[in-house]
Amino acid sequence: MSAEVDTTTAEPVEDFRARARSFIGANLRAVGRRGRGDFSRHLPDDEELAVVARAREVQRLLWNHDLAGVCVPREYGGLGLTPAHQQALNEELAGYEFPRHLQTPTMSPCMAVLLDFGTHEQKLRHIPAILRGEEIWIQFLSEPSSGSDVAGALTSAVRDGDEWVLNGSKVWSTGAWWSDWALCLARTNWDVPKHRGLTVFMFPIHQPAVEIQRIEMLNGNREFCQEFMTDLRVPDTDRIGEVDQGWTVGIRWMFHERMAMAHNEPVMTWPADGAAGFSGPTVLVDVAREVGRLDDPVARDLIGRSYMTSLVGEPLQRRLAEGMAGGHLSDQAASIARLHGWEVDKAAMTVPFELAGAAGGAWSDADDTLFGLGQGFLVRQAIAIAGGTVEMARNVISERVLGMPREAASDRDVAFRDVPRGPTGRP
Amino acid sequence: MRFDRTPDQEFFRETTVRFLEEQAPVATLRGLRDDPVGAPPGYWRRGAELGWTSLLVGEAHGGGSISGDGLADLTLVAHEFGAHAAPGPLITANVALSALAAAGSDHAATIAAGVAGDARCVWAHGEPAPADRLGTVTCTITPDGDDVVLDGTKRPVEAGAEADAFVVTGATDGGLTQVLVPADAPGVTVTPLTTVDLTRRAAAVAFAGVRLPRSAVVGPLGGAAGPVRRQEQLAAILCAAETTGAMQRSFDLTVEWAFDRYSFGRPLASYQALKHRFADMKVWLEASHAASDAAAAAWSADAPDADARASAAKAYTGEFGAELAHDCVQMHGGIGVTFEHDLHLYLRRITWDRVVYGTPADHRQRLAALLIGEAA
Numbered sequence: 001m002s003a004e005v006d007t008t009t010a011e012p013v014e015d016f017r018a019r020a021r022s023f024i025g026a027n028l029r030a031v032g033r034r035g036r037g038d039f040s041r042h043l044p045d046d047e048e049l050a051v052v053a054r055a056r057e058v059q060r061l062l063w064n065h066d067l068a069g070v071c072v073p074r075e076y077g078g079l080g081l082t083p084a085h086q087q088a089l090n091e092e093l094a095g096y097e098f099p100r101h102l103q104t105p106t107m108s109p110c111m112a113v114l115l116d117f118g119t120h121e122q123k124l125r126h127i128p129a130i131l132r133g134e135e136i137w138i139q140f141l142s143e144p145s146s147g148s149d150v151a152g153a154l155t156s157a158v159r160d161g162d163e164w165v166l167n168g169s170k171v172w173s174t175g176a177w178w179s180d181w182a183l184c185l186a187r188t189n190w191d192v193p194k195h196r197g198l199t200v201f202m203f204p205i206h207q208p209a210v211e212i213q214r215i216e217m218l219n220g221n222r223e224f225c226q227e228f229m230t231d232l233r234v235p236d237t238d239r240i241g242e243v244d245q246g247w248t249v250g251i252r253w254m255f256h257e258r259m260a261m262a263h264n265e266p267v268m269t270w271p272a273d274g275a276a277g278f279s280g281p282t283v284l285v286d287v288a289r290e291v292g293r294l295d296d297p298v299a300r301d302l303i304g305r306s307y308m309t310s311l312v313g314e315p316l317q318r319r320l321a322e323g324m325a326g327g328h329l330s331d332q333a334a335s336i337a338r339l340h341g342w343e344v345d346k347a348a349m350t351v352p353f354e355l356a357g358a359a360g361g362a363w364s365d366a367d368d369t370l371f372g373l374g375q376g377f378l379v380r381q382a383i384a385i386a387g388g389t390v391e392m393a394r395n396v397i398s399e400r401v402l403g404m405p406r407e408a409a410s411d412r413d414v415a416f417r418d419v420p421r422g423p424t425g426r427p
Numbered sequence: 428m429r430f431d432r433t434p435d436q437e438f439f440r441e442t443t444v445r446f447l448e449e450q451a452p453v454a455t456l457r458g459l460r461d462d463p464v465g466a467p468p469g470y471w472r473r474g475a476e477l478g479w480t481s482l483l484v485g486e487a488h489g490g491g492s493i494s495g496d497g498l499a500d501l502t503l504v505a506h507e508f509g510a511h512a513a514p515g516p517l518i519t520a521n522v523a524l525s526a527l528a529a530a531g532s533d534h535a536a537t538i539a540a541g542v543a544g545d546a547r548c549v550w551a552h553g554e555p556a557p558a559d560r561l562g563t564v565t566c567t568i569t570p571d572g573d574d575v576v577l578d579g580t581k582r583p584v585e586a587g588a589e590a591d592a593f594v595v596t597g598a599t600d601g602g603l604t605q606v607l608v609p610a611d612a613p614g615v616t617v618t619p620l621t622t623v624d625l626t627r628r629a630a631a632v633a634f635a636g637v638r639l640p641r642s643a644v645v646g647p648l649g650g651a652a653g654p655v656r657r658q659e660q661l662a663a664i665l666c667a668a669e670t671t672g673a674m675q676r677s678f679d680l681t682v683e684w685a686f687d688r689y690s691f692g693r694p695l696a697s698y699q700a701l702k703h704r705f706a707d708m709k710v711w712l713e714a715s716h717a718a719s720d721a722a723a724a725a726w727s728a729d730a731p732d733a734d735a736r737a738s739a740a741k742a743y744t745g746e747f748g749a750e751l752a753h754d755c756v757q758m759h760g761g762i763g764v765t766f767e768h769d770l771h772l773y774l775r776r777i778t779w780d781r782v783v784y785g786t787p788a789d790h791r792q793r794l795a796a797l798l799i800g801e802a803a
Contacts, residue, residue, distance in 0.1 A: 282798065284798070285799050294799060299795075300796070300799075301792065301795070303795040303798060304790070304795035305742070307795065307797075307798045308794055309743075311735060311736065311739040311794075312739060315717035315721035316713060318721075319713060320713065322430050326431070333713075336710050336713050339707070339710045340710050340714055391703070394703040394706035394707070395702070397705075397709050398702035404696040404702050404705065405694065405696060405697040
């Protein structure tokens, strides 16, 4: 997208930055480090909806001030500027609220997929609406029967004239209950191998044929949802990409998802101070100070090691990007950052808990720094699962980056309807 | 090692590779096992002619860089030293020369001899336990009339037995001082040590009332804390770059082995239990490249985060370099723990670089201190 930018006529980055700064100072609320989102404190639904409404409002403010869709082409309501402009906005947003609930999955992967594969009409209908904060999107990708094996989707779409009829279930959609539109991977052909019988559709979530159930995670979080589609009718004009070519879309879709997880997606807005997730290494110092272990060499070793691991993250991302761009590394090398990122996040979820001692297991509402550290520890593995498990990342690195032989699979070159989907009787 | 090397840097690096392959192939390294210097005759002087000693010394002192960033160039040599388990006091000699050059023009003759490879001047910094934690200095440099008097012991001193002179870091009235000490000065006792490395040598060097003229002081008396910190960073970065080179070689050898070695009718590379370990190793390897190069760039720019980046690189490569090297041995099975196999050459270098100029634990403590300072 940025390749289309005419840099001779585009707004200079520093002018854009000054404009962003003055807008932010005048319109947005400053937030503390913890204001970025404290995932251990769960909001009641009405408060959650208020937060989402504010996110839409902030997105609308950005739109009104010509700061929305920095790298989105002008014909679809964006500014048609460069990643350097987006970076300037991200830097200026440090310390301020931002429309978090519209970034991922809405801007990426969903809008990014629309930009890649949507028709001109589809883009005109949805992208300006997304940039105005009117449409929050969700991905209907994973299914109860297929986690890592995304292409093994069982949700079926059957053609009926100008429409398709969808039946099946999707899961792990974040905040589907307050979202508007879904991007959905469905099976349209059962007589070909699994990757060749998939198609992508989009549809509004809130309609009678879609039932949404919320999932309570082990830490009490109720962000995730499961959906059931029953005879859901989708017009053929809301199909994205060619029939049975959904995996072509799916590969880009998951590429954008990985980029979004790494906050490395030019169509996303993400404050520069929010990139380290919700627990940068300075939190460790706060916790150690709170429990009086700031001078404890064991505590300092844990702190030093976490800091070490996190310091390596950014240079590694840069190296991998350079390596992939220059052809020194396979374009699958992003999985290396994913695996390292897990080490960073694992430490971020484990070390504060470890430093807190027994306070990691019991806390009160009066606690601040020590609040809910045990919950973070309990749910730690979510980071090793969401957006592709670390086991899948290890497969990708060994097979696609190092070229080692692929795992045996029983679904290759077999019509999908003949692929085993469960035990077929035990001796 | 960075991907974006200039053609000049690449020519420079390839010249070093060719030289090392000719002068110090693995058979030669094995033969140097019991050699007191640990290098073939004339090797260091010829390496100096290739530029190994001139990169951190300005043109005024007869040095100069390839790319304008001398440390970036030197990390290429360090990388190849690791990848070839090469002989020679690359790290300590360059730190010492850098320290002398940074202090001005007082020691021009020593610098010139060091750059030419005619004399070896090395850095004597680390001390024996219990003063062996990074940054601990108990050696004293005491002003006495027109002289200074040096007392204390440094251990291990890389290339200590073959050195012609030492840049010694000591304490003066609560500050740090560095002094240039000829190896034959009265009161200097050098005791060679046995090292884990096949060719890198070390010694314990005792200084008992070593009296030196004031002109032997390198930089300001009692005001060397800043330069010493820069030297510690530099040594850490060069160790990290060298370790990364040794990791790269170990990993490449082991990936090749995994494709060639068949068990139960199929290559090791086809077993998921092993593939996943190779994936982890690949992460450690790329992260080590990235951490080392980022640290070198921060040092060259004298950036505010140079200290943290150097310690992160040293701590990371020290920890994961050893993990990778041992995992490579494990992937090889029994042959991996023999003297005959080459793997231990790189494991040795990784192990040596891990313990000198601050262990991973030392650098984690330094990182914690930096973070606590930043957060306060």
